[in-house]
Amino acid sequence: MKGLLLVVIWLSGLSQPKWETDISVARKQAAEQHKFILLNFSGSDWCAPCIQMRKEILEHPEFIAWANSHLILVNADFPREKKHQLSKNLQQQNDKLADQYNANGIFPLTILLKEDGSVKKSWEGHPKMSAEKFVQQLNNLIQ
Numbered sequence: 001m002k003g004l005l006l007v008v009i010w011l012s013g014l015s016q017p018k019w020e021t022d023i024s025v026a027r028k029q030a031a032e033q034h035k036f037i038l039l040n041f042s043g044s045d046w047c048a049p050c051i052q053m054r055k056e057i058l059e060h061p062e063f064i065a066w067a068n069s070h071l072i073l074v075n076a077d078f079p080r081e082k083k084h085q086l087s088k089n090l091q092q093q094n095d096k097l098a099d100q101y102n103a104n105g106i107f108p109l110t111i112l113l114k115e116d117g118s119v120k121k122s123w124e125g126h127p128k129m130s131a132e133k134f135v136q137q138l139n140n141l142i143q
Contacts, residue, residue, distance in 0.1 A: 019075040030072045030115045037113040039073045045079045049126040050108040059132030
């Protein structure tokens with residue numbers, strides 16, 4: 001039990017993964033590093049399932065540890081509160097991403113993309129699984 005506690009403490013010290021906001025930067029990084037892209041559409045200040053997914057999966061130490069070495073992460077956020085308003089340029093980028101990958105406006109929508117931007121798998125809504133199971137599913141998909 002003590003060993004498990006030490007692992008949890010060690011994992012909790014991991015740095016948060018960097019979430020890109022520009023898909024072209026992410027595609028370039030994915031091509032250079034031969035990684036998949038995980039694109040997450042969220043409503044960070046109004047979408048309860050988005051907030052829950054972020055807390056339970058995307059901020060979980062196991063996901064962070066795995067994502068840091070296996071994925072390029074992209075967040076397309078659509079906040080509603082004025083205090084969280086995006087820049088005009090970023091809003092246009094996110095709208096363009098939504099036109100391409102999320103025409104039905106599903107939140108959250110998480111998509112695993114290949115280097116070239118083609119869809120490998122998508123999850124509509126909060127995946128009803130633990131962070132560990134989500135990482136396992138991702139790992140199986142990229143092998």
